[in-house]
Every structure is written in C-alpha cells, then in structure tokens.
Amino acid sequence: MPRKGAVMLHGVLIEWQGKGIVLTAASGTGKTTHARLWREHENALIINGDRVLLRKEKEQWYAYGTPWSGSSGECVNRKVALNAIVFLHRGLINAVEQISPLQALGEMLPRTIAPKWHKEYSELAVDYAVKCLEDTTLISLQCLPNAESVSVLKQKLMTVL
Template identity: 25%
Template sequence: MENKQHRNQEEQLHIYYVVAEIALEIRYPSQIKMDAVLYNFKRFQVEEIPDGMPVISFDLFLNNVQLQQEHFKLLSDISIVWGDNFKFYESEQQYLTHIEGSQANQSASWKMLSNKNFSQSAIYTDGSIEAGNTALSWLLMVAFGQSILRFNTALIHASVVKKEDRAVAFLGKSGTGKSTHSKLWLQYIQGYELLNDDNPAIKCLPNGEVYIYGTPWSGKTPCYKNEKGRLEAFIRLKQAPYNQMESKTGKLALMALLPSFTALRWNNELFSSMIGLLENIIARVYVGELACLPNEEAAKLCNKEIKNNKSYNYE
C-alpha cells in the first residue's frame, strides 16, 4: 500500500514487535512517543525483524484521509467495543475500518485502510494520540488477527493459564466466567499462572505441535506476557448448578471452538485458512465442555479430566 505523498510530508520512524513469531512493523511520525502510546507492546519490541519471519506492516498518519465513499460497500456496523461509532467497508482492493469519534467524549476519528489479506495497512487519525491509546491498539489487533491466519496462526477469545511449558485455554461467551475459572486454577491448581486473559494467539507448527502465546492484547486484565506454552486443552465453559465435564471430538469439537475464532466471513481465503487451522487443532488438542459452578471443585474436576485423557499426552 503506497503512501509516498504522506511520507514526504513528515519524518517517519520505525518500530518493530514480534507476537507469536510474526512481526509487526509500524512506521509513524517522529513526534509520537510510541513507547508511551503502546505501553502494552513493550515486552514484544525487537531491534530488528528476524530473517524469514512474516511481517505485517502499518503506516500511521496524523491526518484524515478523503475517500470516495461510493467505492466502498458497508459490510458491518456492529461492534461490542465501539457501538454505533464503528463501520467496516469493502472496496475492490481494500477494506476500510472506521471508528468515528463522538462529540460527547471528544475522541478522534480513526480510519484504517488495509489490503485484502491485511498484510499492509495505513491508519489515519485526526486527533491527538494519547498514552495507551485504545483505538490504535485495537486497530493493530484487527489487522494482525486477520493477516496471521495465512500462517497457521489465529487470535482467539480466551483466558489462558500456563504451568511451565504447557497451557490450558478457557472459552465461552462474554460473562460465562473465563477469567473467573482462570483465577480458580491459579488459586487451587498448583504451579499455574495467567498467560493472557482475553486475546492470546494460537499457532500450529509444521511438526504438528500446537502452541498458545501471550499477546499485547488482554482485555481489562493487564497481562502482556511475551511467553508461550504447548496447548494441552481447550475448555468451553457453560454455567450450570453442578460441575460436569464432557469431551468433544470431530464436528462437535469444531463447533465448540468456532465461536472463539474470528475470520472475515466475506473473505474466502482468510475464512478457509481459519477452518483449516481449526481442523488441525482438534486433531491434536483435547477439547472439552465444562458445565460448572464458579468453585474449587470445578477447577479440580477440569484439571483431572484433562489429565485422564491419555490420547492427548497430557503430563
């Protein structure tokens, strides 16, 4: 994506991050203190991108961009995070993610133009960029989460606990108790720590092993660990007046995981990549559904049932 005119108007600096063994390259105006703006990315920063590593590129500009709106088709105006201030469009060559600032909170307007596989994006804002800016971090997450699907990697909605080199991920609808169940494991299952509480990344390696990674995005919990663990189990949680674990395989396992993975349903290439990744995962990782109460017994039952499933080599 070419932005030569804008690059000539202002000095651009570079900063690099590596998340789940995939690089983010951000070019930005020199007046921005990126270390302060993206403080949650600090543990992922690198001096240079390793040779051969996939790269997702971003250009950040402190101005608005004029678009010929008739060239774009509205695909979605639904966002849990941004409510009515969000729009997502498509043209023949690009996607446009638009967050429109409201006068009530005096927030800036943001536009992100991305190519069709999100490997290159240009982000424009007409307001000041403040430390820990939520909009910028969110836009980076959107593009990163779509583009990495081409590399057997995905961002997922999950809370993840880790012990040494292995990890367990808890899935479920918002309010189901993912964070609560993670806290129960930290309290009652010896040796576990929180890896990520909202948006970890999962990768299927060429040798078939499945790893889950901490990321700069962790919801309301400030847990930005640049660590990974071999994924031993996916557990979908369901609130109930009792504790009961049920294993899922095949199509049922796929359906248990699918709501927690995100790919544009309008983009056949990215959506197909996500389904292929899911099929590889369920062949190698235990998937269970835990109907449970938010108590100690639920955590211990879950841990016991994962250990008992010998086919997934849980140690």
C-alpha cells in the same frame, strides 16, 4: 495471522504444570474467573485473558499470549505447547467430559477471530481452527465459580493428558 499459519481465538490461556490450556466460552461466561481460580488453587500462570494465538509448528500446536487482554488485564509474552482446549459453560453442578472435534466445532467457530472482510484469510483461519480441534484434547466443562470446578477439571486433565 492466517497467512502465517496462525489463528486467533477468544479465550483465556493458562499454563499449569508446563501444560498450555485454553479456556474458551461466550463473553461473560466466566473464563477469567475460572482462570483466576486455577491461579489461586493450582498456581497456574495466566498467560492471556482474552485473545490467544494458536499455531502449529512441525507436529505440535502452540498457544501464545498476545497484547490483547480484554478487561482482564492479564497478558504475558509467552509461548506454551497447547495440550487442551476447554469449552466452559455455566452449570448447576461441576461436570466434565472429553468431547470430539465435531462436538466442539460449533463452539470453536464463533470464537475464532478471522478477518471477515478477506475471504481467503477467513477460510484459512477456519481451516486452522478445525485442524487444531483435530489435534488437541477437547473438554467440555459445566461449572460453578468455585474451587471444586478446578478440582473436577484437574482430575479429568490428569487422566487425558
């Protein structure tokens, strides 16, 4: 994939109102739960529940569903323009903020899936991940597993996208 200009990310890809949104977090944080809340309350399509392919074509980053859906079982063969990456965290309240690429870097790299046995491809994957951060709206969401978390994120997305 890195040889073809793409990088794989551990995350959930949803499409909401024609916008591609990746939810990423450490395993067990609640990515699938949050995506399903988006489906239930905002009619979002869950394109992939575990592994998202990101690739820039011309001036636009796109996110792709892959056959690897993890335990969610959610996977659709679909491509959508990438509009935002949301870094999900469990919280005591629902709170959201836009963050910089530098703030997101420490969370993005551990979730970037790269062939560690191949130095050139690993470096390419990291380079693509960094470029994607530079070109994409980045959001940090502290949340509870409830409908209000969807509402809080939706309000923020509507102001930045």
